[in-house]
Amino acid sequence: MIYITGDTHGAFDIHKINPDDGFVPGKTLTENDYVIICGDFGCIWDGGSSDAFWLKWLASLRWNVVFVDGNHENFDVINSYPVVEWHGGKAHRIRHNIYHLMRGEVFNFDGSSFFVFGGGYTHDFENRTEKKSWWQDEMPTLEEVENAKKNLEKVNYKVDYVLSHDIFTSHPISKKYDVDMTHYQENRLNIQEVLESFRTQLSYSCWFHGHYHTDQCNYIDNKPCITLFDKVLLLDDLNHEIDTYKNAVVNE
Template identity: 25%
Template sequence: MSQIAYIGDLHGNFEALSLLMKKVSDESSVKTFIQVGDFGYWPRRGKINEGIESIEVTENCKLFWIDGNHEDFESMKNFGMLHQPGQLKVWKNGQINYVPRGTILNIYGKNILFIGGAESIDAAGRTEHLDWFREESITQRDIENALSAIEEFPDAIDVVVSHECPASFDLPKILQHNWEMFGWKSWPPPSRIALQAILEVVSPKLWMFGHYHESMQGQVNETEWHCLKIEEVFVI
């Protein structure tokens, strides 16, 4: 069965992304890449889509990406990229694809649910509408869209791709951090609680996410999970 390469947070390092995809595709049969958020979508910092157009995708390869918490959500909203499950935003004739929250795609026979979003731990030091946006959080509408898609989908969900992770995933490296220094008053963050609701419905075999900039893995019941650090590649 064909494999998929999952890629960790990029924060706009599209040169590294191009090199990673070329290396993986040159050294294996992988043709599909999925990036787990904090992609680095900031079109107002340059010409519209200038950064994305600079990404080099090898012939016959495809890249799918979701939003994290560090994206320009105001631009995404203006371009109709939010709250549109199933309606991919494409570049380069479909070689690069943004996947909206709550979208299910069948890739190589695997049913994959995509749901981006997370809270920024450094929100207190950012400026709203400039480098911080309320839309970063997973909302009730996002969860309802995802649950509706799951209910209408004829088969079981095999994989979930998110930026954040469910509340029940034990993250020992992360719990050592002093979250109060960032202004956090509660743990887990709201988006983790939201994703827990998804986990309790779908119980996928695999859950891939990023956000925490650490490489971690674990198991919750029948779900194997992997957290990818920045620019980490995991092929499965």
């Protein structure tokens, strides 16, 4: 089985995947099951005691914890982990059951294909320090985009699902923050524009993302895009889950 949720932010919001704190399915999941976090994992931050505690706890779970990178990540630490081929794509192996899904890769889980492209925009720069609480790496490079194109060409730009942290420009929620690229080096690209370029070329059934700390479903060109935060969604129940969003809207 595959479950998908939004940001966990380390100790702050990880309770939503805690089998002893409301995530009842976690009591019976096995090594063949996956919980996917759509960015801002937060359990890899400074390599200190808090990281060690949460990674040890997650490693004690029987199921796989996989995450897309967000913007609130320590990319220096994440990139220090070994890169492995896993379920068809490249990932950082954090522990035997914890993996970071790298940008531009296509993975296959439980018979479904997922295109992954993490990253996101930090809007509160005034409260953060570069290399300590935000990283240039939160925005993609041309090399990462080219890698994505290469992998998508292999599958004819057709996947079952898309996983990201931030979202494409044509989604109304993307307007919540004005993206100011002056904070970034010249080799960094606007993540929302990059995701928009993928959206217009991809064939997919549903797009999942986090970042905006809300749960909602929007339809973009008649395709569902689910924003996740508190919900832990069972992929097998996707159609039912979509029906539960009372604030679902259509954007033609």
